[in-house]
Amino acid sequence: MLYKKSKTNKESGLLVFLDRFQSLFAKRNVNYRQLRLILKYKLLLDTRDTSFFTVFMQMQTSNTKQDDEIPTARGLLRSLWYYGIYGVIFGLLLLFGTSFSAMCYFFLAYFMILFTTILSSFSSVLLDPRDRQIIGVRGVNNQTLNAARLIHISYYVGIIAFLLVGPAFLILIWRASPVFAILFLIDVVLFTIFTSFVALLLYFVILHTFNGDKLRNMINVFQVAFMILIYAATQLPNLLDNLDVSFTISPIWHWWSIIAFPFWFAAPLAAWQSAWTPSLIIFTSFAILGLILSVIYYLHISSQFEVMLEKLAVHSDKTPRIGVWQQLMAWPYRHNLRKREYFNLAWRLNQTERDYHLRVYPVLGLTVVIVFVFLVEFGIDGGHWEALLQNRWLTLTVYAMSFSIPQLIINLRYSSTPEAMNVFKVIPEFHAQVFRQATIWMVVARLLIPQALLLAVLLTPLLGWQALITDINATLYSLLISQIIAGQSMKLPFAAVYTASQSSSLGLANSFITVLVLIPGVGLNAVALIPKFGWGNFLITVAWPIILDLALHQSNKAVTISSQG
Structure with missing residues (x-):
């Protein structure tokens, strides 16, 4: 029995479009009436759920006039303006040509973002x-x-792809021809479908392999690993340019082309502009075969996918073990049971x-990538790594780690279950300020110190002992910046719902604070790098952040939850 749309209610354009394909859903054993009802309320809940797509957008309930109206894409488009900026940049790249290399880079960049x-x-x-x-x-x-x-998911992926x-x-309509632009559009649609199914299949493999926590x-x-890899890949053009590596991609099949699927979909467009070659035929064949197999296989396992999702609802009854690193980092609180418990909590x-983790870990990875990009960009002279040892100013690149602090600290405000912190607010002996300080030290101990140790291990052999001292100094300044940012942007950790707009405004303001605090530190450190100054100046440089950290810690020590209003 076909679904008949009511004339009284305003419907989403997506649902109206799907109404035309009811018979296709029936062939796949899909109950269309149930499907339509589920989608209707999923789209409605997207405007109510504050955790929905929090990484890149926050749809507002003002997009709907009445509770029974389904939001259109207009509200989403207003919140996805920077995807439009990416699109303009991608389009401008095609102004320089539509060769096989240009199309490969376009599909690669598009794949990374999508x-x-x-x-x-x-x-x-x-x-x-x-x-x-x-x-x-x-x-x-x-x-x-x-x-x-x-x-x-396809509804929102389609908007982003658009x-x-x-x-x-x-641009291709003007730069090439309308026919070529239409072929390009068809190719991109197929590549979008392929990319989406590849992501789903990767999730299926993980669901099939692991259980529970x-x-x-x-x-x-x-x-997180893939996002860090994407960030690192964006820096490859700079590295390849310094290493005199050609950016031209030849339409020739190599063994590694088996995994270079963005190149597969660039082949038909290259063949349209020139002629079919054996390599282009192989590329195109892989694109068609990969698309068909991914769709067929996902349709085959789609019902199993739903069953395996139940694994995510299984929680382990085991009490998490306190690791050696956690015990070591809790050492400053060894004489204070309350602070130690706050730290462990x-x-x-x-x-x-x-x-x-999704919001913060990629930023930490990016700062490490930035350090090594600076080393390659400014430290290599004629392609010789030995020049690094003669450029002691490059040790200052470790201060890049400080620019991740606003993201680390500000996101401590938010939690997926902020209501849980309401329990602590009514406990008479709960000191919010002490808990906040313990939380700040937790972030420094869990994220910043391991990052600093990694940079020290990697840079000290290249840059000498100056890198080690500068790394220690940058870590101390990071602790100072963390306390300042937390003091003016967070009353109680893990007690708020994430909002992209508020997080962005706080991040901008605190990035400015980070720069102001780092200026004297980097300046003193730069003076200490002058050859005629020795260890004494380094000791003075390191002493300043220690004194400031202790002074700020003592000034906040007596403040409790009652003083926060």
């Missing part, structure tokens, strides 16, 4: 086990649930905040 967005921003929707627990028990089969999930590709499509941790590790809460 794949990262799917992994980070859509993971909470793709991997939501509540659909089966809440909706599945009401007679909705797995095929219908999976179809609703897939269409829900913003990324639209400017390039218009280890599964959630592995998903988080996979997401903050450590455990931070371990469970996977959204925090």
